[in-house]
Amino acid sequence: MEYLLHILILICIYCIVGISLNIVAGYTGLISIAHAAFYGIGAYTAALLSLRFGVNFLLAIPAAIIVAAFFGFLIAFPSLRIRDDFFIIATFGFQVIVFSVMNNWMALTNGPLGLPGIPQPEILGYRFESHLDFLILSFLFALIAYVVTRRLVKSPFGNLLRAIREDDLFAQSFGKNVSYYKVLTFSIGAGLVAIGGALYAYYISFIDPTSFTVPESIFMLSIVIVGGAGRLRGSILGAILLVSIPELLRFVGMPNSIAANLRQILYGGLLVVFMIWRPKGIWGEFEFEK
Amino acid sequence: MLDIRHLNKNFDGVQAVQDFSLSLQSGKITSLIGPNGAGKTTVFNVVTGFLPATSGEASLDGRSLNGLAPWRIARQGISRTFQNLRLFKKLTVIENVLLGRQEQSGEGFVNALLRFSDGSQEHRSHLTKARELLEFVGLGDHQSELAEHLSYGQQKLLSIACCLAAEPELLLLDEPVSGIQPVMIQKIESILKHLVFEQGKTVWLIEHDIEFVLRISDLVVVMDDGKKIAEDTPAVIQNSPEILEAYLS
Numbered sequence: 001m002e003y004l005l006h007i008l009i010l011i012c013i014y015c016i017v018g019i020s021l022n023i024v025a026g027y028t029g030l031i032s033i034a035h036a037a038f039y040g041i042g043a044y045t046a047a048l049l050s051l052r053f054g055v056n057f058l059l060a061i062p063a064a065i066i067v068a069a070f071f072g073f074l075i076a077f078p079s080l081r082i083r084d085d086f087f088i089i090a091t092f093g094f095q096v097i098v099f100s101v102m103n104n105w106m107a108l109t110n111g112p113l114g115l116p117g118i119p120q121p122e123i124l125g126y127r128f129e130s131h132l133d134f135l136i137l138s139f140l141f142a143l144i145a146y147v148v149t150r151r152l153v154k155s156p157f158g159n160l161l162r163a164i165r166e167d168d169l170f171a172q173s174f175g176k177n178v179s180y181y182k183v184l185t186f187s188i189g190a191g192l193v194a195i196g197g198a199l200y201a202y203y204i205s206f207i208d209p210t211s212f213t214v215p216e217s218i219f220m221l222s223i224v225i226v227g228g229a230g231r232l233r234g235s236i237l238g239a240i241l242l243v244s245i246p247e248l249l250r251f252v253g254m255p256n257s258i259a260a261n262l263r264q265i266l267y268g269g270l271l272v273v274f275m276i277w278r279p280k281g282i283w284g285e286f287e288f289e290k
Numbered sequence: 291m292l293d294i295r296h297l298n299k300n301f302d303g304v305q306a307v308q309d310f311s312l313s314l315q316s317g318k319i320t321s322l323i324g325p326n327g328a329g330k331t332t333v334f335n336v337v338t339g340f341l342p343a344t345s346g347e348a349s350l351d352g353r354s355l356n357g358l359a360p361w362r363i364a365r366q367g368i369s370r371t372f373q374n375l376r377l378f379k380k381l382t383v384i385e386n387v388l389l390g391r392q393e394q395s396g397e398g399f400v401n402a403l404l405r406f407s408d409g410s411q412e413h414r415s416h417l418t419k420a421r422e423l424l425e426f427v428g429l430g431d432h433q434s435e436l437a438e439h440l441s442y443g444q445q446k447l448l449s450i451a452c453c454l455a456a457e458p459e460l461l462l463l464d465e466p467v468s469g470i471q472p473v474m475i476q477k478i479e480s481i482l483k484h485l486v487f488e489q490g491k492t493v494w495l496i497e498h499d500i501e502f503v504l505r506i507s508d509l510v511v512v513m514d515d516g517k518k519i520a521e522d523t524p525a526v527i528q529n530s531p532e533i534l535e536a537y538l539s
Contacts, residue, residue, distance in 0.1 A: 148403065155406045156388065156396035156413075163378050163389050170376045173338065174389050175364035175456060176397075184399055286380070 005131035009203060011243045012138035013196045016145045018223040018235030020192035025221065026229030026286060027153055028185045029084075029165030034075065034091035035193055035220045037098035038068045040212025042194025043201040044102065047115045050202075057121035057202065064198040065191040071098075072190025076183040095217055102209035114208025121202050128202075138199050145192060150232055161185060162230070165286060193220075215264055222267045226274050228284025237283055242267070291316040291492060292337070292368075292460055297346035299332050306332045308516040310346070314460070319486055319493045321503040324513035330496045331373050333513075334462050338370050339363040350460070365392065369453035370462035373496070375445055379438035383429060383448060386437050387420040390455025423451045427481060443474035450481060461485070463495040467502055475499070479506055504528055 021035050042064040049055035049063055079090040102109050109115070121128045121137060128137050152158055160181060163171045168178045201207045219242065227238020246263045279287040292314040299307040307329040314320055322330050335341040337348050339360040348355045350366050358366075369390070378386050388394075396406040396413060407413070424430050427447040432440060437448060446466060453461050466482075467475045479502065485491045497503050503510060504524040512520040512533050520533055527533055 151406075152399075152402050155402035156394045157399060157402035157406075159381070159385055159389060160397055162381060162385075166378045166380055167376060169340070169360070170372070170378070171389070172360040173340075173364055173370055173372075173376075174452070175361050175392055176389070177359075177361050188399070 002131055005135050007244060007247060009131065009135050009138050011239050012135070012142040013199050013203070014220075014223060014239035014243050015142040015236050016196035016199070017193050017220050018227060018239045019142075019145050019149050019232055020189045020196070021220050022224050022229065022232060022235045023149060023153065023161070023192070024186055024189035026224050026231070026234070026284070027158065027161045027165060028182065029168075029286070029288075030182060030186060031084075031088050031221070031288070032091040032186070032189070033088060033214065033217045033221070034095040034098070035189070036212045036214070036216035037095045038072060038190035039193045039197035039200070039216070039220070040098060040102060040207075040209070041068045041071055041190075042197030043207050043212070044109060044115070044197075045194070046198035047118045047201045047207055048108070050119055051115060051117065056123075058123055061195060061198050064194040068194030068197070069187045069191030072187035073183060076186035080179055080182045080186070092214070095214055099209055099213055102212060109209070112208060112210075114206055115201075116206045118201050118205040118207070120205070134203055138203070141195055141199060145195065146232060146236070149192070153232065162286075165230075215267070218271065219267045222271050222274075225279075225281050225284075225288070226270055228281030229288065230285035231283050234281055234283040238281070242270075291351065292494070293347075293349045293352075294333075294337065295347045297333065297336060297348065298344045299329070299336050299341065300344040305516050307336065310513075310516075310518050312511060312518070312521070314492060314494055315509065316492050317486060317490050318508035319482060319495070319506055320509045320511060321507040322494065322496045322511045322513060323498070323500065323503055324519075327515075328513040329516040330513055331464055334370065334464055334496065337363075338368060338462060364456065367456075367459040368462060369456050369458035369460070371449045371453060371464055371466060373464040375442070375449060377437045377445055377449060377452070380436060382434050382436055383424065383440070384417075384420055384433040386448060387423055387451050387455045388416060390452045391416045391420065392456050420455060423454050426454075427451045428477060443470040446470060446474070446478065447481075450478070454485075458491070460492045460494065463493065465496055465498065467497060467499055475502060482506060 017039060021032065025031050045064040045067045046060040049060045075091065075094045079087050082090065103111055128134050160176060164178055164181060171178050223238035223242050224235060226241060228234025246266060249262060274281060275288065294310060294312045297307055297310040310333055324330055332341065336343045337355065339355065339358050343356065350368065353366065355363050355366065378389065394416060395401045421430065421433065424433060427450055429444060429447055429451065432444065437445065440448060450466065467478050482493055486493055507524050510522060510524055510527045511518060512527065520527060520530065
């Protein structure tokens with residue numbers, strides 16, 4: 001039962017991750033390999049604030065959002081003037097840099113030793129101690145993230161994102177400041193995934209740089225691509241599938257050491273298979289063609 | 291209106307446009323003709339900001355367009371179509387036209403999140419206007435179809451509707467009647483005439499269909515090899531042997 005709750009909590013967290021990357025990559029067409037970096041920035045911000053300054057959960061979350069969104073802006077602003085393909089490389093570079101900072105800036109992040117003992121979330125005196133508590137908390141956040149994002153994508157703002165995805169130069173001829181929207185959306189995506197990162201930090205109560213690597217970014221992209229780019233419920237489906245399927249490997253009797261590596265092959269393999277066979281994903285609206 | 295002075299565009303040594311000057315007359319239809327490679331679309335691209343000029347100036351009602359990004363130029367009241375018929379293919383017809391609408395508060399992030407509603411007066415008025423435009427070009431029954439499912443001629447009509455959605459003063463149309471049936475050509479012809487005579491808009495178009503050009507234009511500008519070689523009424527151009535020679539050579 002605890003195990004099932006654990007899976008459900010991870011699904012909720014990865015729903016937030018999938019939704020946030022879907023707005024950036026699925027709806028706007030900005031393929032980013034930096035999403036785990038922002039997830040990690042969210043995690044470290046929340047962890048450091050609560051560990052070092054005793055900041056309450058309810059303040060740590062917005063702080064994580066703001067810090068990650070700020071870094072999102074920093075990377076997007078110069079990079080978006082470059083052509084799409086090079087933008088992807090720029091995000092890759094950022095991801096690598098962030099990991100390196102997390103791993104080496106001992107004074108700030110404690111490097112590879114990580115940050116243990118992150119306190120449990122406490123809201124108005126109530127402590128979220130059990131798995132069930134935490135599931136309710138993460139489910140609420142996932143629900144909010146979904147509802148908020150849905151409002152966004154159903155509005156003229158969302159229509160404009162899809163237009164940018166389709167043909168960003170052409171969208172300019174409609175009088176739309178495309179660069180502004182790309183930077184804005186990228187920053188929103190970064191801020192949103194930081195919520196997932198912060199929740200993860202509180203849940204596991206220990207974080208270290210190995211959770212925020214390039215393979216993790218690729219895993220996040222897989223959620224969007226497999227579930228379906230350009231449809232929010234695609235991200236939910238993607239999160240459910242990609243979190244639960246590898247767990248099934250356990251029941252096949254595979255030793256943990258192999259299972260972990262097999263997982264990476266699975267994610268990479270899924271990406272390749274879907275890009276070739278069904279680029280739209282299962283429930284997606286958009287196919288990555290270029 | 292649009293004023294182009296001594297426009298030059300050089301691509302790594304290839305002089306695509308050389309010393310091109312033109313003052314568009316308001317409320318008239320001006321055509322730009324010339325053989326392939328004469329530089330016509332390049333002029334359009336430079337004026338609308340998609341390409342930087344090598345030298346020269348363009349201004350609209352005295353306001354300089356030099357160095358402005360395409361989206362800013364579009365906001366000045368200039369809408370354009372493209373030679374290769376660009377549309378948002380995976381969006382519906384009505385979504386395409388709605389994108390042309392300017393100053394939609396629903397496009398602002400905070401607004402979209404907090405205040406926007408399908409039923410709001412602003413959005414409904416944009417929708418109404420979009421539907422009117424689709425009726426005007428004859429696509430009223432196709433609102434919910436994906437743009438890619440329209441026929442080529444219908445897509446051309448849609449691209450004009452999208453231009454009009456921004457309520458521009460000036461329309462730059464790149465080959466608006468190329469590759470379509472005579473019935474469609476008539477339709478677009480009557481649309482353009484309505485825009486100019488009833489609505490006082492200014493149209494500048496590039497075309498290869500000379501009969502169409504001579505029928506519809508108030509002024510014909512001829513380009514060859516990057517240079518403007520003639521600018522006159524259809525009657526004069528029609529009877530000029532040099533022009534014909536430039537075209538056929």
